[in-house]
Amino acid sequence: MTISAHRAALFAALAVTAWIAGIANAGEAIGLLNDTGQADCYTTGNAPTPCEEATSGDGSPLPRQDARYGRDAAVAMGRIAKIGGGEFGFDFTRLCMSGMAEGEGDCPSPPPKPEDVENPQPTDWACVRDNVTGLTWALGNLADAGWDEASRTDDGSFIGHANATMRCGLASGWRLPTRREGASIKHFARSAPSIDPAYFPVLSNMQGSPCYWSSTVRASNPIMNHVTCYDGVSSGGTYQCRQAVAGTLCDGPASMWLSRVVLVNGEWRASEASQEGRDRFEVHAGQGVVEDRATGLVWDHCTWGQAGKDCDGDGDGIIFQAWADAIQVARIANEQRYKGYYDWRVPNARELESLVDPDATNPAIDTAVFPNTPPAYYWTSSSGWLASPTNGNYAWNVRFDSGVVTYIRKVPSPVAPTPDRSRVRLVRRGDGLTAFDGVSEHLLTADFEGSPPSN
Numbered sequence: 061m062t063i064s065a066h067r068a069a070l071f072a073a074l075a076v077t078a079w080i081a082g083i084a085n086a087g088e089a090i091g092l093l094n095d096t097g098q099a100d101c102y103t104t105g106n107a108p109t110p111c112e113e114a115t116s117g118d119g120s121p122l123p124r125q126d127a128r129y130g131r132d133a134a135v136a137m138g139r140i141a142k143i144g145g146g147e148f149g150f151d152f153t154r155l156c157m158s159g160m161a162e163g164e165g166d167c168p169s170p171p172p173k174p175e176d177v178e179n180p181q182p183t184d185w186a187c188v189r190d191n192v193t194g195l196t197w198a199l200g201n202l203a204d205a206g207w208d209e210a211s212r213t214d215d216g217s218f219i220g221h222a223n224a225t226m227r228c229g230l231a232s233g234w235r236l237p238t239r240r241e242g243a244s245i246k247h248f249a250r251s252a253p254s255i256d257p258a259y260f261p262v263l264s265n266m267q268g269s270p271c272y273w274s275s276t277v278r279a280s281n282p283i284m285n286h287v288t289c290y291d292g293v294s295s296g297g298t299y300q301c302r303q304a305v306a307g308t309l310c311d312g313p314a315s316m317w318l319s320r321v322v323l324v325n326g327e328w329r330a331s332e333a334s335q336e337g338r339d340r341f342e343v344h345a346g347q348g349v350v351e352d353r354a355t356g357l358v359w360d361h362c363t364w365g366q367a368g369k370d371c372d373g374d375g376d377g378i379i380f381q382a383w384a385d386a387i388q389v390a391r392i393a394n395e396q397r398y399k400g401y402y403d404w405r406v407p408n409a410r411e412l413e414s415l416v417d418p419d420a421t422n423p424a425i426d427t428a429v430f431p432n433t434p435p436a437y438y439w440t441s442s443s444g445w446l447a448s449p450t451n452g453n454y455a456w457n458v459r460f461d462s463g464v465v466t467y468i469r470k471v472p473s474p475v476a477p478t479p480d481r482s483r484v485r486l487v488r489r490g491d492g493l494t495a496f497d498g499v500s501e502h503l504l505t506a507d508f509e510g511s512p513p514s515n
Contacts (some may be wrong), residue, residue, distance in 0.1 A: 088238045088241075093411060094210075094329075096249070097148050097150060097248050100249070101116045104121050111125065111127045122384060122387050123387060123390065124389065126409075128496060129498065133149075139496060142191070144191055150247070153188070155167070156185060156186060157183070157184050157186040157227065158183065158228075158229060159228050171184060172185060177198075178218075194326055194327065195325070197325075200323075201262070205218070205318060208302075218321045224236035234324075235323060236324070240276075241290055242274050251445075253290045268405065272322045284299040331354060333351070333353045348361045350429055360487070361430065362377070362431075363438075363485055364377055364486060371432040376483070391404050405488065406439060412440050413458055415430070421461065425460050434483065436459070436460060436461055438458050438482055444456050444467035454468060468482070
C-alpha cells in the first residue's frame with residue numbers, strides 16, 4: 061500500500077465525514093459562538109429559500125430553521141453593527157505584522173498578503189482577529205509538518221518564530237489551537253473551502269493537505285491528535301498520528317503523519333454571565349433547564365421525550381426518523397409553553413456541539429448535568445449537502461457516543477434504513493448569537509411571566 065493510500069485508509073477508518081471529531085482535552089475552552097454562516101432556509105424539496113414566515117414560521121412545514129436565528133439573521137436585518145468584515149454573522153479584522161488593524165496607521169486597507177507567510181513585512185497582512193471569539197489567527201502555513209515540528213516552541217520553530225518576531229505585535233502567547241478553536245471559524249454555507257477565503261486565504265488553499273494540527277489529544281487513543289480540515293462538509297476534521305507506533309493505526313513511516321500549521325493567540329471571549337470561579341453549567345432543577353454561562357445558551361435538561369430530574373420518562377427519548385418531524389418539536393414545545401417558555405428552538409450544529417464533553421464517551425456529554433443522555437445521534441436545525449448548497453438534502457447531527465459532528469439524510473434511505481436515527485434536545489436564548497428571530501423581527505425574551513410577542 062502506498063503512503064497516500066495508507067493515510068487515506070486511516071482517515072476513512074476514523075470517520076472522515078466529521079468536521080469536528082471525537083473528544084477534546086479537559087483544558088479546551090469555549091465561549092461566545094460564531095454563527096454557522098447559513099443564510100438560507102430550505103423547502104420540503106430541499107431547495108434553498110429565503111427565511112420568511114411562509115417557509116420557516118411556526119405554521120410552515122419546516123419551522124425555526126438555522127438561518128432564521130442568530131448573528132446571521134441579525135446582521136441581515138441590520139441589527140448588528142460589525143467591527144470588521146466577513147460573510148453574514150462572521151466578524152473578522154485583518155491585522156498587519158505591526159499589530160495595526162487594516163486602515164489604521166501604516167496598515168493599508170486591505171493589506172497585501174505576504175510572499176512569505178512566516179516572515180511578513182510590517183505593513184503586510186499577517187493575522188486575522190475574530191471579533192466574536194476574540195481569538196487572533198496567523199495566516200497559516202501550507203508546509204506539511206510532523207507533530208514534533210508543529211508543536212516545538214524553540215526559536216527555530218513555528219511557535220518560537222512567531223513569538224520572537226512579535227507577529228502582529230504579540231511577543232508571546234502563540235500556540236497551536238485546540239480542536240474546538242480550529243472549528244470555530246468554519247463556515248457552514250461553504251464547501252471546499254469551508255472557510256471565508258477573503259479572510260483566510262492560506263487555510264482555504266485546497267492544494268495538498270487541507271488539515272491543520274490542533275493541540276487536542278484524542279482521549280480514546282492518545283497517540284493521536286485532532287486536526288481541523290477546511291476542505292468542506294464531505295471530509296472534515298479527523299485524527300492524525302503524532303508518531304509511528306507499530307501494530308496500531310499509526311504503523312507506518314513518519315512521512316505519513318503530516319499536517320499543516322496554523323497558530324492562534326488569545327483567550328476565547330465568554331458571555332457576560334460567565335465569571336471566573338463559577339461553574340460553566342448551572343442546573344435549574346425546578347425549571348428543568350440548564351444554563352451555560354460560557355455561551356449564554358439555556359438548554360432543556362432532558363432529551364425530548366424524557367422527564368424528571370433524572371430524565372427518565374420514555375427512557376432514551378423519542379426517535380425521529382425524518383428531519384421534518386424533528387424540526388417540528390420546537391413549535392410543539394412552544395405551543396405547550398414547555399417548562400414555561402415559548403422560545404425553544406432545535407439548536408444549530410455549532411450550538412449542539414458545544415455540549416460535547418471533553419473527557420467523556422458513550423455518552424460524550426457531562427451526565428451529571430445532562431443525565432441519562434443516550435449515546436446516539438441528535439438532530440440540529442442546520443442543513444447540509446454533499447455537492448452543492450442548492451440541494452440541502454442532508455442535516456447536521458451531533459453524535460453523543462463519540463462527540464463527532466456529521467450529517468445524515470433528512471429522510472432515511474429506503475435502501476439502508478436505520479431504525480435508531482436521531483433525537484432532539486431543545487435550546488433557547490443565547491448571548492449575542494441566537495436571541496434574535498429574523499422572521500418575527502424581535503428579540504426572544506421569553507420568561508415564566510411574559511406573553512409571546514405577536515409575529
